[in-house]
Amino acid sequence: MSASTTRIVSSARARAGETVHGRDPGPGSRGRRLLPSVRRLGARIFGRGEAQVTSPEAAETGRCASAATFSVAMTSEIDHALAAHLLREDGQEDLTFALYQPSTGMTRATAILVDLMHPQDGERQVHGNASFSGDYFLRAAGLAADRDLGLAFLHSHPGGKGWQGMSRDDRAAESGHAGATQLITGLPLIGLTLAGRDQTYSARRWHRPVAGSGRTASSRTAWVDQPATTVRVVGEQIKVSYNDSLVPVPAPTRRSLRTVQSWGRRAHDDLVRLRIGVIGGGSVAQLVAESLVRTGFIHVVILDFDLVEEHNLDRLLHATEADVGQPKASVLVDRLRSHTVTPEAVVHGFDDSVVEPEGRLRALDCDVLFSCVDRPWPRFALNVAAYAHLIPVVDGGVAVDVRAGCDQSGSNPSGGDAPDAPAPFRLIGAEWRAHLVGPNRRCMECLGQYDPGEVGMERAGLLDDPAYIASLPADHHLRRGENVFAFSMACAAAEVLELLRAVLGPSKIFDVGATLTHWTTATTERDVEGCRPGCPFPTQLQSRGDAAAVDVTGPHPAAAAARAAARRTEPT
Numbered sequence: 001m002s003a004s005t006t007r008i009v010s011s012a013r014a015r016a017g018e019t020v021h022g023r024d025p026g027p028g029s030r031g032r033r034l035l036p037s038v039r040r041l042g043a044r045i046f047g048r049g050e051a052q053v054t055s056p057e058a059a060e061t062g063r064c065a066s067a068a069t070f071s072v073a074m075t076s077e078i079d080h081a082l083a084a085h086l087l088r089e090d091g092q093e094d095l096t097f098a099l100y101q102p103s104t105g106m107t108r109a110t111a112i113l114v115d116l117m118h119p120q121d122g123e124r125q126v127h128g129n130a131s132f133s134g135d136y137f138l139r140a141a142g143l144a145a146d147r148d149l150g151l152a153f154l155h156s157h158p159g160g161k162g163w164q165g166m167s168r169d170d171r172a173a174e175s176g177h178a179g180a181t182q183l184i185t186g187l188p189l190i191g192l193t194l195a196g197r198d199q200t201y202s203a204r205r206w207h208r209p210v211a212g213s214g215r216t217a218s219s220r221t222a223w224v225d226q227p228a229t230t231v232r233v234v235g236e237q238i239k240v241s242y243n244d245s246l247v248p249v250p251a252p253t254r255r256s257l258r259t260v261q262s263w264g265r266r267a268h269d270d271l272v273r274l275r276i277g278v279i280g281g282g283s284v285a286q287l288v289a290e291s292l293v294r295t296g297f298i299h300v301v302i303l304d305f306d307l308v309e310e311h312n313l314d315r316l317l318h319a320t321e322a323d324v325g326q327p328k329a330s331v332l333v334d335r336l337r338s339h340t341v342t343p344e345a346v347v348h349g350f351d352d353s354v355v356e357p358e359g360r361l362r363a364l365d366c367d368v369l370f371s372c373v374d375r376p377w378p379r380f381a382l383n384v385a386a387y388a389h390l391i392p393v394v395d396g397g398v399a400v401d402v403r404a405g406c407d408q409s410g411s412n413p414s415g416g417d418a419p420d421a422p423a424p425f426r427l428i429g430a431e432w433r434a435h436l437v438g439p440n441r442r443c444m445e446c447l448g449q450y451d452p453g454e455v456g457m458e459r460a461g462l463l464d465d466p467a468y469i470a471s472l473p474a475d476h477h478l479r480r481g482e483n484v485f486a487f488s489m490a491c492a493a494a495e496v497l498e499l500l501r502a503v504l505g506p507s508k509i510f511d512v513g514a515t516l517t518h519w520t521t522a523t524t525e526r527d528v529e530g531c532r533p534g535c536p537f538p539t540q541l542q543s544r545g546d547a548a549a550v551d552v553t554g555p556h557p558a559a560a561a562a563r564a565a566a567r568r569t570e571p572t
């Protein structure tokens with residue numbers, strides 16, 4: 001941006017300042033409707049949430065929780081629209097304002113871009129560089145305030161490549177609007193730059209630091225930018241721009257040689273820096289997690305509250321008899337740590353459910369989640385994360401088709417005629433599913449991966465009530481648990497390949513729909529349908545972030561009981 005931007009900025013700031021300080025802006029002024037927004041200040045601060053500690057002083061000064069990292073997310077539609085506007089055929093810089101919705105995790109605050117506010121006639125000038133009028137800023141900030149959203153400012157560096165620094169003019173223009181944006185919207189100004197040569201985004205949020213301990217910022221304290229760690233674009237493809245100084249490229253190692261040779265260094269560096277959450281620690285989860293650390297992923301988080309039981313040992317890659325009674329997550333993390341192929345790799349495990357407040361916040365810190373759960377409530381919570389928070393979820397599952405009755409020969413294949421023999425059954429087949437859900441893809445509810453009615457039943461504790469489960473028909477899906485290690489392997493492989501396809505795009509193919517593979521016939525079906533008409537996930541809930549009007553968390557007595565049991569068996 002050019003210096004003329006800065007001049008326009010100062011006049012805009014003065015105008016916004018007059019309004020917010022209560023001088024009558026005159027009848028009909030657009031400043032008048034900004035006043036209610038200004039009154040909200042102090043009640044709102046980006047980064048709020050159970051895990052974020054923000055003092056009222058910090059809120060007043062617009063300071064953000066210092067522990068939090070910052071990130072930006074958008075759908076591929078927003079990305080395409082931005083590139084079409086910002087990357088001009090004549091090679092000149094351009095700019096636009098956009099609106100964002102906050103999404104808050106345990107350690108990461110994300111701004112989800114939701115709407116672009118392209119300049120109207122006369123609101124910006126393009127002259128090699130680009131500059132904008134104060135009216136444009138006030139129109140965009142006013143709309144953000146009206147819609148309870150934050151304000152983002154974007155401009156392009158047509159000749160730029162990679163994560164961009166800011167010129168003195170860039171800095172002056174953004175910092176000059178940071179105060180007015182905070183006052184008008186109650187949320188920090190977000191700045192983004194799009195590099196024209198490789199379409200990398202870079203981003204920062206503006207805040208005013210507290211000068212010293214116990215002191216609030218004076219009105220003269222300068223606004224400073226906190227650089228984002230990543231900017232992620234989510235659609236058929238998962239595409240992330242990384243701030244290399246905050247999320248460094250892993251050092252090359254011989255252990256990853258063959259993997260890197262398969263898709264190249266650059267693709268590898270972008271792939272393995274994705275922050276992955278594995279929700280569940282059972283048979284498929286352990287195979288998925290093993291595959292992730294061997295592939296070189298640097299950040300893997302496992303969430304499971306369950307304990308290893310003897311009847312799990314036929315399917316848990318990383319559990320032995322000695323682990324029975326131990327938490328699955330810690331047993332798994334222990335083994336995974338010795339299998340990582342990069343010195344930078346960090347594997348963490350937590351004994352929360354994703355439907356408990358802490359577990360939910362940990363999930364919202366991730367870029368991609370694996371749904372290795374078989375219950376409706378956590379699947380529902382993950383479906384919300386995929387659309388409302390733009391965190392794609394890889395889901396799947398195994399179903400073994402076993403029916404009561406004798407086989408064709410008339411004999412009981414399951415154990416003869418002894419009085420204690422198991423009931424007669426026959427094996428019909430087995431199948432496994434794998435799909436990635438999120439924007440532009442069919443959601444878990446429409447794929448039939450959970451029954452919304454059963455979410456309420458699980459929240460009420462019915463699915464953990466042995467008497468209720470026993471009352472269901474023997475072939476009810478909630479009573480079924482048949483599984484075999486090889487079926488889990490096939491399912492886990494299909495799930496990991498789903499992620500690799502969406503990120504790496506072999507032959508530029510990122511999305512093949514949801515897959516269902518039949519073991520008996522070795523055939524794979526693909527479901528390329530979108531969500532059913534009226535499905536709320538890709539419509540009302542998409543990109544709603546913290547404002548999504550669904551509460552996915554609640555008390556989880558089974559998780560609490562498992563944690564208590566784990567504490568009892570802890571060696572003293």
Ligand SMILES: [Zn+2]
Pocket residue numbers: 001155156157166167170193
């Ligand atoms: Zn610039």
Ligand SMILES: [Zn+2]
Pocket residue numbers: 442443444445446447531532535536537538
């Ligand atoms: Zn749907």
